[in-house]
Structure formats: structure tokens, C-alpha cells
Amino acid sequence: MCGITGYIGKNKKAIDVVINGLESLEYRGYDSAGIAYVLDNKVNIVKEQGKIINLKSKLDFSIQSNLAIGHTRWATHGEPNQINSHPHSQGKFTIVHNGIIENYLELKQELLENGYKFKSSTDTEVACAYMDFLYNKNKNILLTLNEVSKIFRGSYAFGIICSDDLNNLYALRKTSPLIIANGNGENYIASDVPAILRYTNKYMLLDDMEIAKISNDKVEVYNKDLKVIKKDILEFEGSFESSMKGGYEHFMLKEIHEEPTVFKNTINAYFDGDFKNIPDLSKYNNIHIVACGSAYHTGLIGKYLIEKYANIPVYVEVASEYRYKHNFYDKNTLVILVSQSGETADTLASLRMVKEEGIDTLSIVNVVGSSIARESKYVIYTKAGCEIAVATTKAYLAQITIFALLTMYLTNNKSEEILNEINNIPSILEENVNIDYNYIANEIYQNQNIFFIGRGIDYAICMEGSLKLKEISYINSVAYQAGELKHGTISLIEKNTPVIAICTDESLLEKTISNIKEVKARGAKVIFITTSDIVGDFYDFKISVSKVNELLQPITTIVPLQLIAYNVAKLNGCDIDKPRNLAKSVTVE
Numbered sequence: 095m096c097g098i099t100g101y102i103g104k105n106k107k108a109i110d111v112v113i114n115g116l117e118s119l120e121y122r123g124y125d126s127a128g129i130a131y132v133l134d135n136k137v138n139i140v141k142e143q144g145k146i147i148n149l150k151s152k153l154d155f156s157i158q159s160n161l162a163i164g165h166t167r168w169a170t171h172g173e174p175n176q177i178n179s180h181p182h183s184q185g186k187f188t189i190v191h192n193g194i195i196e197n198y199l200e201l202k203q204e205l206l207e208n209g210y211k212f213k214s215s216t217d218t219e220v221a222c223a224y225m226d227f228l229y230n231k232n233k234n235i236l237l238t239l240n241e242v243s244k245i246f247r248g249s250y251a252f253g254i255i256c257s258d259d260l261n262n263l264y265a266l267r268k269t270s271p272l273i274i275a276n277g278n279g280e281n282y283i284a285s286d287v288p289a290i291l292r293y294t295n296k297y298m299l300l301d302d303m304e305i306a307k308i309s310n311d312k313v314e315v316y317n318k319d320l321k322v323i324k325k326d327i328l329e330f331e332g333s334f335e336s337s338m339k340g341g342y343e344h345f346m347l348k349e350i351h352e353e354p355t356v357f358k359n360t361i362n363a364y365f366d367g368d369f370k371n372i373p374d375l376s377k378y379n380n381i382h383i384v385a386c387g388s389a390y391h392t393g394l395i396g397k398y399l400i401e402k403y404a405n406i407p408v409y410v411e412v413a414s415e416y417r418y419k420h421n422f423y424d425k426n427t428l429v430i431l432v433s434q435s436g437e438t439a440d441t442l443a444s445l446r447m448v449k450e451e452g453i454d455t456l457s458i459v460n461v462v463g464s465s466i467a468r469e470s471k472y473v474i475y476t477k478a479g480c481e482i483a484v485a486t487t488k489a490y491l492a493q494i495t496i497f498a499l500l501t502m503y504l505t506n507n508k509s510e511e512i513l514n515e516i517n518n519i520p521s522i523l524e525e526n527v528n529i530d531y532n533y534i535a536n537e538i539y540q541n542q543n544i545f546f547i548g549r550g551i552d553y554a555i556c557m558e559g560s561l562k563l564k565e566i567s568y569i570n571s572v573a574y575q576a577g578e579l580k581h582g583t584i585s586l587i588e589k590n591t592p593v594i595a596i597c598t599d600e601s602l603l604e605k606t607i608s609n610i611k612e613v614k615a616r617g618a619k620v621i622f623i624t625t626s627d628i629v630g631d632f633y634d635f636k637i638s639v640s641k642v643n644e645l646l647q648p649i650t651t652i653v654p655l656q657l658i659a660y661n662v663a664k665l666n667g668c669d670i671d672k673p674r675n676l677a678k679s680v681t682v683e
């Protein structure tokens with residue numbers, strides 16, 4: 095949900111640094127991009143609709159500026175045109191913003207009454223004008239930012255330049271993520287680590303309501319009482335190279351190919367030592383899993399495994415629903431929040447809601463130090479590394495690996511059988527990620543509707559396969575419980591409608607095959623994905639996946655679905671890493 099970067103320093107060209115940073119944050123939004131840089135004590139703004147490449151064509155990279163802020167946008171207020179692009183400027187302030195100011199209409203009214211005029215329809219221009227409005231009264235930038243943090247409702251990470259103090263870059267944050275990285279005689283701000291990795295892997299996290307005043311040589315962080323505080327320096331484990339495409343055509347493909355390593359890293363982190371920092375989970379009477387999108391789908395797999403093997407009831411809820419409904423939890427409930435980014439607004443809000451009720455929380459998060467990880471009582475980090483493609487693949491795989499491990503932990507299952515299975519998975523995955531599914535993609539990429547059907551845990555996998563396909567290939571697709579189709583949806587099946595049927599739970603093989611025959615009889619083109627060696631005329635194509643222990647089966651079954659989605663999107667000429675209307679980290683509600 096928008097990426098911001100900023101640079102102040104003596105050593106580099108600020109425009110270069112900010113644009114490089116924005117390019118590695120483009121996965122957060124790509125409706126428009128803009129930059130503000132200081133030259134001869136003047137703030138200049140260049141912004142352009144569309145991707146960063148459009149902005150680059152408007153910039154003079156020979157300019158030697160030592161202070162700049164930049165933005166790549168995922169539009170929330172106002173259409174994604176040039177006027178609504180960031181940076182926005184009002185009076186002495188120029189800002190970039192990630193987040194939403196919920197009370198901006200109220201503030202705008204007050205500003206209009208005080209003579210301010212607006213060019214854009216954004217909340218950000220209002221925020222900028224409000225900073226100028228307060229500053230005109232108190233003539234103190236820190237005081238102004240401290241005051242706005244009490245007045246603005248919603249979420250924000252701001253990069254701020256004030257023309258009265260061009261020796262400093264300012265930043266302020268609430269809910270939306272912001273990091274500050276230190277160099278020698280130079281400093282950076284960014285929404286996420288990839289933006290700074292080519293310069294340094296050391297950074298600090300700005301917490302809610304904290305203000306940073308950043309010069310070439312110094313970073314001062316103030317808390318909400320305007321006292322200077324000391325921040326921990328964190329170190330990012332990955333390298334700049336690892337966050338780049340590494341020869342693959344798309345980040346999504348690279349990230350699918352990283353899955354064998356991600357699996358190994360996740361297992362190595364937790365299998366031997368169990369989960370040292372988490373309590374005995376069997377003491378809880380019930381578990382709620384709360385998440386969004388693909389992370390929610392991993393929760394469905396978690397539910398299936400934990401209920402079947404650990405015999406604990408599990409309720410899986412979409413975070414944007416959970417936080418507004420009546421939930422049944424008590425002191426014996428554990429709420430598990432699943433999130434790759436650790437910043438998803440609804441998941442974070444659900445976490446805060448249950449924490450207030452005194453309920454224990456455990457998060458399964460990929461981004462170290464993210465808000466959800468820091469605010470949960472217990473945290474388990476997935477070891478997926480930096481995920482750049484908007485459509486999650488390797489982080490999803492890491493999350494289902496954690497659910498398999500949690501189930502083993504709950505059932506104290508460290509049998510030789512499971513250990514052998516675990517040891518075999520990386521080579522199975524290695525083989526799977528190298529299979530070419532283009533022949534399947536060719537059969538289905540021109541269809542307007544594609545169905546995924548399965549029962550039990552296979553249905554949970556279908557949901558993820560279907561989401562992956564629709565989000566990157568723009569083909570309408572739905573996942574259905576195989577037995578449910580005949581209660582209405584089967585009317586949509588006609589000649590050549592692709593139906594991807596999954597059956598890895600062989601106890602349900604016969605039932606699932608009956609359902610496949612129902613669609614086949616109505617002309618469906620069936621792609622049957624299974625662990626079984628059954629053959630027959632009820633499918634058009636069969637994809638065999640290796641049979642592994644049920645706890646680990648989803649880990650190998652998901653790979654063909656990810657690759658089919660990738661190949662279909664490619665045949666349709668879609669922008670695979672940056673699908674339309676989407677962004678990686680969803681920090682709006």
C-alpha cells in the first residue's frame with residue numbers, strides 16, 4: 095500500500111537513491127510515482143501517472159541534490175492521476191504518505207475556512223496543509239508533527255521536508271511501516287527493507303507516534319512526549335542480491351523456485367528445538383486463526399490438521415470480518431494471526447482487539463520486527479526471506495509448513511517416519527518447481543471461467559489455487575467443495591469449461607471422482623491433480639503429485655497450482671509481479 099523512500103546525505107545523488115529505493119518498493123503500489131528533491135535551497139517536485147519508469151523519463155539524473163523523498167502509489171483517495179500523485183506540497187511542507195487519514199474531510203473543512211486551497215482529492219494534501227497550518231502558529235517542526243500525530247486518525251508513514259529546515263529530513267509514523275537506515279554521512283528512510291539493501295542491511299524501526307529528525311550525520315528519534323529515545327539497530331539477514339530477480343523472468347517464478355530452500359530453512363529453525371518461545375499450546379480449549387487472503391487459506395489448512403490430529407477446535411476467520419463480529423473467545427482461547435507482511439491493517443486491528451480482551455495471541459509472520467510480530471504475545475517467524483511478487487507463493491508455503499510443525503508439536507509427533515518425510519520434501523519440491531505446466535496453461539488460458547474443486551484439505555488448497563489464478567491472470571475462477579457444486583454452481587459448467595479437480599486425500603477419492611464425473615458429463619475439461627495412480631476417462635489431463643505424509647501433503651500439492659497460475663498469466667501477457675489494482679502489503683482496511 096504505497097512505498098516511500100527518502101535520502102539525506104553528502105555522498106550520493108539523492109535522486110538516484112530515492113528512485114532505486116522506489117523501484118524495489120514498486121510491489122507496494124504502482125498507480126503513480128513522484129519525487130521531491132532539494133536544489134539550490136528550493137524544493138522541486140516531479141510526478142507522473144503509472145509506473146516508476148514513466149517518472150524516470152521525466153527526471154534529470156545528473157542533478158546533485160542531497161535531500162529527496164519519493165513515493166510509489168496504490169491509490170486510495172482520488173483516481174490514480176498525476177495531480178493525485180505524491181509528493182504533495184502546501185505552504186512550507188512537502189510530504190509523501192503511506193496510509194489513510196480517516197478524518198481528512200473534517201480537517202479539510204477547517205483548512206478551507208482558513209483559506210487553504212486544494213488541487214488534489216487526496217487525504218495526503220490535506221495532511222500536508224494541516225502541518226503547514228499548525229506550523230504557522232507554533233513555528234516549530236517537532237511540535238507540529240507531535241500535534242498532528244494526536245489529531246490525525248488512521249494510519250500513516252510520512253516522509254517530510256520543511257522548507258524552513260532543509261538540513262533535515264523528518265519522518266512520522268503510525269501503523270504504516272517505516273524504517274530508518276544509517277550510512278556514513280548519509281541516512282535513509284523507507285517503507286521496507288529492500289529499498290535500503292543495496293547500501294546497508296542495518297536499520298531501525300520507527301514505532302507508532304514516533305518522530306525522526308534526520309540530518310546527514312545524525313538520526314534523532316522522539317517519542318510522543320518529545321523526549322529523545324534510543325532505538326535498537328536491527329540487521330536484515332538477506333542480501334541485496336537475494337532480493338533481486340537472480341536471472342528469473344519474474345520475482346514470482348524466482349520465489350517459487352526458492353520454495354525448497356524456504357521449506358528447509360523453516361524446518362531447520364523449528365523442528366529440533368520445537369518452538370522455544372511459545373507456550374504449551376495444548377492448554378488452549380480452542381484456537382481462532384485470523385488472517386486475510388492467502389494467509390487465511392493457510393489457516394484453513396491449519397484448521398484441518400490441528401482439528402484432525404490434535405483434536406482442538408479451530409475457527410478460521412477473515413480478519414476484516416472477525417474484528418466487527420461477535421466472537422466467542424475466553425481465557426482458554428489462543429488467537430493465531432497469520433501474515434506475510436506483518437502489517438495487514440485488518441489482521442493488525444484484530445490482534446489489537448483480542449489483546450485488549452486479555453486473550454493470548456500468537457503470530458506467524460514473515461517480516462521481522464513488523465507491527466503484528468511486535469504486538470503479539472508470541473511470534474513464530476516464517477523463514478521465507480524477502481517476498482517481492484505481489485502474489486504470495488513461498489511465504490504461503492512457509493506458513494503451511496509452520497502449521498504442519500505446530501501440529502507435530504501439539505501431538506508430540508517426531509517419529510522416524512515424519513523425519514524421513516521431512517528430509518525428502520526439499521528434493522520433491524525441487525523436482526516440482528522445475529516441471530513445465532505450459533501444456534496445461536495452453537489448454538485453459540483463453541477461458542473466462544475456471545473452477546477448482548476438492549474436498550476437505552484439498553478444498554483449502556483449491557481456494558489458494560483459485561486466488562492465485564485470478565489475481566495474476568484476471569480470469570474469473572472459483573473454488574468449490576466438490577460435493578457442493580451440484581447445489582447450484584454446476585449450471586455454469588458447459589462444454590470445455592476447465593475444472594481443476596484435486597484429490598490428495600485418498601479416503602475421499604471415490605466421492606471426489608463421482609463429482610468429477612458429474613462435471614465431465616456436462617462437457618467440462620478436467621485437469622485432475624492427485625496422489626493416486628488411478629486412471630480413467632473421467633479426466634482430460636492428470637497431474638501426479640508425490641504422496642507424502644498428510645501433514646506435509648499441501649506443501650507439495652500447491653506447487654503445480656502456483657505454476658499453472660504463473661503460466662496462464664504469462665500467456666495472457668499480464669503483469670505477473672504487479673497485477674492490476676493490487677499491492678503487496680495491505681495497510682488499509
Ligand code: F6R
Nearest residue numbers: 387388389433434435438485486
Ligand atoms: C495473495 C496475497 C494476499 C495476501 C493478503 C494478506 O497472493 O498475497 O491475499 O495473502 O493480502 O497479506 P499478509 O500475509 O501480508 O497479511
